[in-house]
Amino acid sequence: MNQFKGQALSWELKDGVVELALHREPCNELGLVSLGEAEQLADSLEQLSREAHALVIYSALKPGFSAGADLRELYQRSQKMERAEAVQSVRHQLERAHRVLNTIDASPMTTIAAVHGVVFGGGFELALGCDLIIADKTARFCFPELRLGLIPGWGGIPRLKRDLGNAVVRDILLTGRSINATKAQQIGLVSQVVGEGEALRVARATAAQLGKFDRRTAIAAKQFIKPIPYEELRREIDIFCELFAQPAVEAGLKKFAESTDAQPYLP
Amino acid sequence: MRTPDQTLDEILGLAATQFKVAREKLTADDDFFKTLGIDSLQALDLLTRLEHHFNVELPDYELQGVSDFRTLAGRIQSRL
Numbered sequence: 015m016n017q018f019k020g021q022a023l024s025w026e027l028k029d030g031v032v033e034l035a036l037h038r039e040p041c042n043e044l045g046l047v048s049l050g051e052a053e054q055l056a057d058s059l060e061q062l063s064r065e066a067h068a069l070v071i072y073s074a075l076k077p078g079f080s081a082g083a084d085l086r087e088l089y090q091r092s093q094k095m096e097r098a099e100a101v102q103s104v105r106h107q108l109e110r111a112h113r114v115l116n117t118i119d120a121s122p123m124t125t126i127a128a129v130h131g132v133v134f135g136g137g138f139e140l141a142l143g144c145d146l147i148i149a150d151k152t153a154r155f156c157f158p159e160l161r162l163g164l165i166p167g168w169g170g171i172p173r174l175k176r177d178l179g180n181a182v183v184r185d186i187l188l189t190g191r192s193i194n195a196t197k198a199q200q201i202g203l204v205s206q207v208v209g210e211g212e213a214l215r216v217a218r219a220t221a222a223q224l225g226k227f228d229r230r231t232a233i234a235a236k237q238f239i240k241p242i243p244y245e246e247l248r249r250e251i252d253i254f255c256e257l258f259a260q261p262a263v264e265a266g267l268k269k270f271a272e273s274t275d276a277q278p279y280l281p
Numbered sequence: 282m283r284t285p286d287q288t289l290d291e292i293l294g295l296a297a298t299q300f301k302v303a304r305e306k307l308t309a310d311d312d313f314f315k316t317l318g319i320d321s322l323q324a325l326d327l328l329t330r331l332e333h334h335f336n337v338e339l340p341d342y343e344l345q346g347v348s349d350f351r352t353l354a355g356r357i358q359s360r361l
Contacts, residue, residue: 040322041322077322078322081322131322131325131326132322132325151329151333152326152329152330153329154325154326154328154329156341189340189342190342191340191341191342192325192328192341193338194329194332194333194338195329196332196333197338
């Protein structure tokens with residue numbers, strides 16, 4: 015499927031590059047619709063990679079790349095279930111999300127996240143699944159999960175740990191603070207910081223450059239340098255589900271879902 | 282080194298420009314959420330612009346409960 019137009023995301027293959035646009039209002043909150051469409055992408059990647067050498071992921075929405083998991087949807091769905099059933103449902107959702115992200119992570123295409131604005135939680139994890147992150151000056155990265163009594167659940171910690179020093183990972187994870195693009199580049203997370211509104215243009219230029227290289231060599235280099243931490247990823251799902259069973263999480267989700275505060279992301 | 286008044290003045294100028302509000306309508310003790318009419322995502326955008334402008338890092342938990350320009354300026358001044 016060289017072209018797809020969904021409710022939350024769309025993609026198109028053109029000139030050897032797949033461009034994946036996220037466009038679910040207000041800020042690409044990742045819920046079940048997004049996940050279902052992302053699974054369609056994952057199922058198409060192998061076929062797409064026969065014709066494309068690069069995948070560029072970007073947001074078509076002004077506020078940012080993605081605000082992360084759709085916590086209101088998660089809370090409302092959980093409310094309709096017994097706790098044990100809710101935990102099982104979350105585990106199933108996490109396993110589906112991991113399959114998508116692992117597929118992107120291991121794709122033979124070179125993958126580029128072109129980010130701006132909010133890059134939070136699951137959105138941050140999606141960017142971390144890519145080979146390169148190109149950020150415009152407005153980008154802001156954050157794992158706010160600890161504020162809800164959780165850890166990132168879509169591979170965030172193992173992938174951060176793979177890519178960055180442990181002290182930096184602890185800072186981002188344990189404080190839950192957000193960092194800007196310049197800081198993200200200083201710590202080695204972001205490959206290029208560009209002017210406001212320029213991330214997609216630079217990502218396209220980068221993708222065009224990558225197309226000049228021998229394909230087999232590029233794939234070999236990626237496989238050599240970018241191992242997928244499968245064991246830690248599975249452990250992350252277990253820890254997330256153990257935490258999700260705690261009453262404090264339900265209270266945290268409730269507070270977030272019902273908040274009219276201007277800063278609901280701050281506990 | 283900027284004085285606290287200079288810092289405050291630059292914040293007001295930056296906020297006015299970014300959110301297209303007349304500079305003279307903003308005062309130090311305004312609740313910027315109300316005066317600028319911004320939500321949490323726009324507040325993060327303002328935070329990012331302030332960090333770049335002043336070349337400082339502002340952990341968002343330091344801004345918890347901060348809603349007026351004067352207190353915001355104080356937080357930034359302490360990191361200059």
